[in-house]
Amino acid sequence: MTFRQAEEYLLGLELFGMRFGLDRMRKLMTVLGLPQERFESVHVVGTNGKSSTARFTAAILERHGRSTGSYTSPHLRSFRERIEVGEAPVSEAGFAAAVESAAHAAALVDRTADAEDRVTQFEALTAAAYWELARRGVDVAVVEAGLGGRYDATSVIGSRVQVLTGVGLEHTRWLGPRIEDIAEEKLAVVQAGATLVTPPGLAPEARAIAERVTAERGARLVTAGPMPAPGIRLRAAGAFQRGNFALAAAAAEAFLGRPLEPAAVEAAARETRVPGRMDVVGDDPLTVYDGAHNPSGAEALAGSLAAVLGDRYPRVAVIGVLEDKDAAEMLRALLPHFERVVFTRSGNPRALSPATLVSLAEKLAPAVPAEAVGDPHAAVDRARLLAGHAGAVIATGSIYLIADLLREARDARASTL
Numbered sequence: 001m002t003f004r005q006a007e008e009y010l011l012g013l014e015l016f017g018m019r020f021g022l023d024r025m026r027k028l029m030t031v032l033g034l035p036q037e038r039f040e041s042v043h044v045v046g047t048n049g050k051s052s053t054a055r056f057t058a059a060i061l062e063r064h065g066r067s068t069g070s071y072t073s074p075h076l077r078s079f080r081e082r083i084e085v086g087e088a089p090v091s092e093a094g095f096a097a098a099v100e101s102a103a104h105a106a107a108l109v110d111r112t113a114d115a116e117d118r119v120t121q122f123e124a125l126t127a128a129a130y131w132e133l134a135r136r137g138v139d140v141a142v143v144e145a146g147l148g149g150r151y152d153a154t155s156v157i158g159s160r161v162q163v164l165t166g167v168g169l170e171h172t173r174w175l176g177p178r179i180e181d182i183a184e185e186k187l188a189v190v191q192a193g194a195t196l197v198t199p200p201g202l203a204p205e206a207r208a209i210a211e212r213v214t215a216e217r218g219a220r221l222v223t224a225g226p227m228p229a230p231g232i233r234l235r236a237a238g239a240f241q242r243g244n245f246a247l248a249a250a251a252a253e254a255f256l257g258r259p260l261e262p263a264a265v266e267a268a269a270r271e272t273r274v275p276g277r278m279d280v281v282g283d284d285p286l287t288v289y290d291g292a293h294n295p296s297g298a299e300a301l302a303g304s305l306a307a308v309l310g311d312r313y314p315r316v317a318v319i320g321v322l323e324d325k326d327a328a329e330m331l332r333a334l335l336p337h338f339e340r341v342v343f344t345r346s347g348n349p350r351a352l353s354p355a356t357l358v359s360l361a362e363k364l365a366p367a368v369p370a371e372a373v374g375d376p377h378a379a380v381d382r383a384r385l386l387a388g389h390a391g392a393v394i395a396t397g398s399i400y401l402i403a404d405l406l407r408e409a410r411d412a413r414a415s416t417l
Helices: 001-018 023-031 050-063 092-112 121-135 179-187 204-216 240-256 263-272 295-309 327-337 355-362 377-389 399-406
Strands: 042-043 066-073 083-085 140-144 162-164 197-200 220-223 280-281 286-289 314-317 340-343 370-372 390-398
Touching: 001 092, 001 121, 001 140, 023 092, 023 121, 023 399, 042 050, 050 066, 050 140, 050 240, 050 263, 066 121, 083 121, 092 121, 162 179, 162 240, 179 204, 179 390, 197 204, 197 240, 204 220, 220 240, 240 295, 286 399, 295 327, 295 390, 314 327, 314 377, 327 355, 340 377, 355 370, 377 390, 377 399, 390 399
Parallel strands: 042 140, 042 162, 066 140, 162 197, 197 220, 286 390, 314 340, 314 390, 340 370
Antiparallel strands: 066 083, 280 286
16 A cells, blocks of 8 residues: 555545444454554543643653654544654554555455444554554553543553543543543543553542542552642643643653653653644744634633733634534633634534534624634634734634644545544
């Protein structure tokens, strides 16, 4: 396969949708020679902050002498961004070879499966990631779960450390209607005798589940503390990233089994960039992209605006939200912090129409002028014009919106899963 053929193969698998269950994934791993058993792993689950926490954890471990890889999702510009070794995306040739191996394995698995039980895109991509991480000989892979935990394709690893970034009401169709239900699904990844790392502000219902699950499995429960060094500076903007970094530091320390080296931690904080999260992409006016896509993410973004935008006014938001998200709660968190808002939509077929969002905003915050611009790039151009030289623009609401804005070729087909 060429790199382009590998991407087209993965995009073609979207026809088969998203299905839970680990049987197909276990068969893929068997055909590929159990690559996930050739490296140690840290498994990151949770509602928000998974990608940031995974990147920070890998960076800290890398600076403590461990050969590190990571697997995160979704991507912004290219599928290969999801698989990193030594904090760099794998090459196009390496990605194509990994996907080709996964595709051969998938063909064998599909040969004996029902027509309705074919290998999914995320399963093939996860298999390719594990194959490539094993081939590159990493010591440890930091793996972000896609959705939930119990039946997520990533969960075929036998991780030594699991990280729960937090639990919110999201994906209730698949994970259950209550915080307790969602916590149960995510914490199913806890391994016997392992270490589970959680944040200090975990919801009480989720904390109770964490305590019970770790006790049942003889695992250790660790609550992350504050930042590991006073005055430490993060390259990644946003107050919420300090909590993610502290969580990552606790996970890295649990994995290494010894105190962290201050210089290594400071270097990881100073050097690690998190694309698409409070990502400054332009000035005059200041323009920031952030992939907040649910109410808790929107609240975290709102709490970081003052530190990132400073005294720039007016502040104009560009917002696009998917239909399966709680758009009303997201807008309640965001609209009070902006003078104007431009609603748009990503290319994802699940995106809410801008007109629907305008109607909702007019009910929630009638004092904030709202308008609709269908094309995301045109929406950002309009927001920049409204903000003027002294203002600021924030584009947010969906990681798919940010991906559309960052992708170089506007006509390139994007993943919708």
